[in-house]
Amino acid sequence: MSQNAFRKKLKNGNQPKIGSGKTIFSWIEEKLDVTRFLGEGVPVQFVPPVAFVVFLGLIYIWGNHRADNMVRKIEKVQQDVEDLRADVTTLEAEYMFSSMQSELAKKVSKQEIVELEHPPIKITIAN
Template structure:
């Protein structure tokens, strides 16, 4: 059976492999090779204003995208309204045509109901 032993505690800032711990900034330095134009590393004092500008740019892009979507929806709704208006106009014209006396007489003739050619007669009843 093996003996119990104590594990060695890691010092702050070191990885378990013994090298320095990688942070976001070291990753950025490695991937972008910023030492060439920034010198030693990424200046931390520039991060808040740059992140604020990035946030403003994202808000601008989002609002522009929503505005374009809203314009597309409005144009689609306007086209639909125009189509419905044309349908209503057509139906009104058909209704007005079919409710004319001559058209009603033609449909009633199919049921063998004909128009009177003489005026109506008043019937009087004596009490």
């Protein structure tokens, strides 16, 4: 492991530059020219109100995002319910059709069971 050491100073007393010296922040500062709007520094009295407005904006965006997601979920569930309702209606219709006397007669005719042609007879026993 190497030991910690102080950086060597240049002859003019400055620290040597590491890397290209251009960071993303310096690029943003060049492109936006913030000093033209704010002068040499940011007025401290404006920081809390601006931070509060930014916070409210984030809450507004978050609320809209959640509402949109909820609407999508509700629409998906409604579509699922409609599909299930259609399935239930189809199954009920099939059940009602298959329980008709004529359909039952067709199904049991394979087992050689036939319909009665005369009504049943009531048997009475004399005491």
